[in-house]
Amino acid sequence: METFSSLECFVRSAEVGSFAEAARRLSLTPAAVGKNVARLEANLGVRLFQRSTRRLTLTEAGQRFLGEVAGSLQTIQYAVANLASAEGQPTGTLKVSMGTVFGRLYIVPLLGEFLQRYPAISPDWHFDNRQVDLIGQGFDAAIGGGFDLPQGVVARKLTPAHRILVAAPAFIERHSPIRQPGDLQALDGILIRSPQTGRVRSWPLTNQQQEQSPLNIRVRMTMSDSEAACAAAQQGLGVALVSMPFAVPYLEAASLVRVLPDWYVDDGNISLYYAEHKLLPGKTRAFVDFVLEQFAAQGLAQKFDASLNR
Structure with missing residues (x-):
């Protein structure tokens, strides 16, 4: 044997x-x-x-x-x-990968309640904007968008992965009214390049009627992070195309406003990934269920849906 x-x-x-x-x-x-x-x-x-x-x-x-x-x-x-449980509770080291800013804004704030509910679990959380090899690198779960789904890995949707156009109120006041996608052509744009490829993706804009329009904007600068793009837009440097979850704090503080609020970019979903198995470890099951529960309780999926929040 x-x-x-x-x-x-x-x-x-x-x-x-x-x-x-x-x-x-x-x-x-x-x-x-x-x-x-x-x-x-x-x-x-x-x-x-x-x-x-x-x-x-x-x-x-x-x-x-x-x-x-x-x-x-x-x-x-x-x-x-x-x-291996402590008094029937899930236990062990919980290794999770998540995006740096998304994790800090929306997952880390859940940590206190999670540990109060599951005190025998020891978080080992990795903050990285790149996709990880969930099984090969020994992660229990990962949170992100646009992941390739290898065999043996399942995804549970947390929220739509929408991107929106934002700018500082002062920037909007300095320019002619922006009523349709074609009005963007004369404006400075702050666009996101892929950390993996270094390229700026050509995004189509979509509206509630599912009509599409090309995003034609003068590229003034590129960033590899939506949080940095929001900070640049906040200074009145241009119109930024950013992920909705990162824009929400700026929108709520009124330091940024949406440009063309009827239009957005649909980039799939932000999901929770974990290995598909009938004997999923208790610590992983506890984490998956807890995050899904909290996103539902806080209405985050609706808050991050650009087609609902204009």
Whole structure:
């Protein structure tokens, strides 16, 4: 009977293609991971990896074995996690990835009540605007928009991912009335470039009747973050296209106003992502249910819907 640790070292090494990286994720030394895999190979009587100085590659037998044991290993891990509870409460380290500003504005404020309800859970929250490999990097959940949905990962919608045009009241006063998308062409724009590609995406504007119009605005500057774009627009430097959740505090403070309030950009949804499994760890289930509950109770999905809030 193979030990759990040997199987775990094999699966993690196969996922990342490196004993060193697997060791980092398992909090072991590379030598310990290598020995566990070698012991597994010796007991099975087959070579599972082709080893080189650059990367590990699964053999045909290794590929077949990985397909047979990976799911079972995850089932065992989830079962153990669900048993490891403090007085029946979910427990353990909760590793979650979320966007930096979105997390700070809307998820961190929930932390106090969450910990009061689940005191045995220890948050390990990572703030990053890039997509993570949920399963490969060992995250329990992630919050964001525009994620590729790999096999084994599910998404629960939190809110629409709408982008809106905003400007400072003083900027609006200095220019001719902006009544239709074509009026934007003569204005300075503050646009968002992708942190991954560095490119500025060409967004179509949509209205409540689902009519579309191209967004033609003179690019005065680009930012990689909606919060920074809001701060620039607040100084009267131009019309910014920003994510609705980031704009809400500025709109509520009246330091920014919507430009063409009947028009917005539909960028899909902001969702909660987690591994699909019938034995989802109690800590993950608690977090997912709690965030969904709080978003519903606070009406955040409606607040972030640009078609409703003009």
